[in-house]
Amino acid sequence: MRKYSCLLLSLIAIFFSSCESSEELQDWKNASWSEIKEEASSTTVNFMMWQGSPIVNDYINNYVKPTLKKKYNITLNISSGQGPEIVQLMMGEKQAGSEKGQVDMVWINGETFFQLRKIEGLWGPFTEKLPNSQYIDLNNPFIGIDFQQEINGMECPWGINQFAFVYDSSKTPDPPKTLAELETFVKVNPGTFTISNDFSGMTLLKCFMAEMSGSPDGLDGEFDQQKYDTLSAQLWDYINRNSKYFWKEGQTFPKEHSKMDQMFSSGEILLSYGFSEGGIEDKVLQGLFPKSTKGYAWENGTVLNSNYLGITYNATNTAGAMQVINFLISPEAQLKRAEPSGMNANPVLDISKLPAEYKTQFEKITARQYGPSLDELSENAIKEPAPEYMLNIYEDFRTYVLEK
């Protein structure tokens, strides 16, 4: 009998302690930073991120992890997953009513932010709670607004980059910069251009659509169905009229952008594109792209956007996640991230807001050898249009181009 009462008591104790911890989770929005810092110490944070780049992995494994351990005694566990996997995981956990998620923080872009917001998969607002957020210019529309929606502290900017076109200057001295020039280009060089059926390809189509609208900010503001219908009809007409000059005569399109990198390096296609200013620098340094590779923005502009860190709605270590994110946006970590021999990523920080010591260090960073810098391209930058444009372009590209 006594044994059973002990068991019952311990069960009750566990029940109350779990109630207590869920109350604690709610409290982090009002807690002071020192309380958060204290709570985060000696804990483990689970971070789900895209692990497709050896350079990013190297930065996380050999710099972020040891530094977090040393400075805050935080163990950072990485699990692999990007956009759809994160959304699927969150949907599954929500469906199962799971209070304790497998993941505390995630690396996301606007596409995933839109989906996670839809299922209320993120915890926040928290960004302005982070001491280092003072160095980020949240009023910059390319940072504080994601897919035409204000981030409202529900995700913290981590990096900023622009979509760029990529070409080999030894093979293509004068690459196209407008839709009219592209039309001529594909006719002169048949089979050397294509559109990947993924986020990169759809971003390209958004840039094309913006050009058809007549100005770089033609797609700004809320989704406009009428505008979309008019512009998309022109876009599909343009693509279908020229697709016979595309790769494989437009009979099929590559599933993923990574395939385009391979095709570009083997010379199968002459014109490629991608985020992170085309991803040229590291690919030339790795020997994948020739040294004559160059990048540029479209005359009407290419999309400039930020990528973010979010905390999951059911994170078990909210305080730890906040501490890790605060570290990742610190001048120290962003400086390391910007090193040309490392990730070579654009800092999301406003350099003018930084303490003098860091200001000079950021200014000292050597320019890229091969790829264009963000400053060179940002004159021709356009904002991400509302997510509905992406939704419709994905669907209609399949209907009017792939399945035609």
Add this chain to the structure above:
Amino acid sequence: MKNKEKHIGFILFVVFAVLPFTLAFGYALLYSFGVIGIVNEGFTLKFWKEVFTSSTLGVSFIYSSVIALIGVILSVSLALWIVLKYRESFGNKYLSFIIYMPLAVPGIVSAFFTYQLFAQSGFFARLSYQLNWIETAQQFPDLVNDNWAIGIIITFISLLTPFFILLYLNIYKDERIEELSQLSRALGANKKQIALKVSLPIMLKKSWVLIVLYFIFLLGAYEVPLILGQESPQMLSVLILRELKQFDLTKISEGYVMAVLYTVVIMSATVFIFSRKKLRNNAY
């Protein structure tokens, strides 16, 4: 005692096979009607209507069936031809190693091999370029991610043929086809007659259930068509996964509708095949 073992076997079968399958199927069914799902708003038939009014699933079904059928027919034919013509050579350990090695290679690796060998920037294209047979990559025939699914079929053949060779070598031995052939020869049959009227009918009859099961297996193949297929039409598993992982969360239920339909068709086909087999076995 035997009865007890039978019971345990049945319980294990229910717990590890029937129960998970039923739960997953039930989940998919509820999702397809919008009853569950984070962004769904309750029972609706709109996802079913959407799938039935669009031709995507139908086209994918036909496309997958044709590819699977061609893959199976070519693999079985090749295996039969090799076994009937070269079975003596299998005593050679190097030859048998080469023939059986693909059995140890997973589908996804095989698909990558095919891509590396047959793509327009692959090994054979480079070789052709070095030999001055072609001047640009585009001149090399389109063998992967192509309209005719040639890359997918080549990979299916490389995966299935070794298995069928192994199977037919055993059938040849177990069914004593060698002796039957000698007998036929003694009775005056020529080589062609022996092959067409003795060896082939026995081997095909003994293996038809496996042939059909492999057809179903290829119908649902995922990695190979994912790597080597084109964007439209897509084979069934690739299409269903694409729908389940799509950007527009409000349409995920359409993926579950497709999954439910696919499961129902495959289950019915399997039950039909096995019930017929049972009937036939009982008839003997």
